[in-house]
Amino acid sequence: MQDWAGYGAVVTGGASGLGAATAALLARAGMKVTIFDLSVEQGQAHAASIGGRFAKVDVSDVAEVAEGFAIACTAHGAPRVLVNCAGIAAGAKTVSRGTAHDPALFERVIRVNLIGSFNCASQAAALMVGCDPVGSDGARGVIISTASVAAFDGQVGQLAYAASKGAIAAMTLPMARDLADKGVRVCAIAPGLFRTPLMAGLPEEVQASLGAQVPFPARLGDPAEYAEMVGHITRNPMLNGEVIRLDGAIRMAPR
Secondary structure, three states: OOOOOOOEEEEEOOOOHHHHHHHHHHHHOOOEEEEEEOOHHHHHHHHHHOOOEEEEOOOOOHHHHHHHHHHHHHHHOOEEEEEEOOOOOOOEOOEEOOEEOOHHHHHHHHHHHHHHHHHHHHHHHHHHOOOOOEOOOOEOEEEEEEOOOHHHHOOOOEHHHHHHHHHHHHHHHHHHHHHHHHOEEEEEEEEOOEOOHHHHOOOHHHHHHHHHOOOOOOOOEOHHHHHHHHHHHHHOOOOOOOEEEEOOOOOOOOO
8 A cells, every 4th residue: 555654745625625624634644735725714724733734726727726836845845645625616507597507607617626626636747747756666646636426417507517527537537547657646536415514504404305315324425534535545556547436326316
């Protein structure tokens, strides 16, 4: 198993939800974590609590991503693990009350979720390939992005979100193939219904109803369970080019 203790890691969207749980787990595993997020106060507090660093980064902005990686490299050296958790959701149908889907909204979701993941992954990969190999396999790093079950089971009103997450799933294998001869692995996780800040804002009865739709266990996922999957991917050298559903066997209905 691969051990990245003592090396740098970057978690985007690491101030809350899945990203915060992931940042904490990687720190407990001995990694030096830098959090990228737009929530400055929350991000700084979480980074301090795990002994990491924080950088205010809009992942859709190439220059800000580069600045964030410069901060991470100065603090912890070139990252050996990148986890893309930054993302947004927007609900809108293709046509609603005779009006077409707002193209600006569609573009924003694509820019943050898909292009943001690409920006961070490509820049992290460029840093990783310049590092010395680690272990007998010659590993240089691991990139993990966050897709969604919406990539496969997009619901009514999830056009932009499903498109962005489907593209993240689709770019996982070619990116893994691109980087295979350089010792960098690439995977994605497609979570189902998890107790994220967005979900936690719903009434308890609504959360319980959503959790009951999951075949087993019949509840919302815990961000710590997502983080555990991230941890396993980083350690298991045979996981590469794969999109892993983490969803309790749910298949989303149209609505």
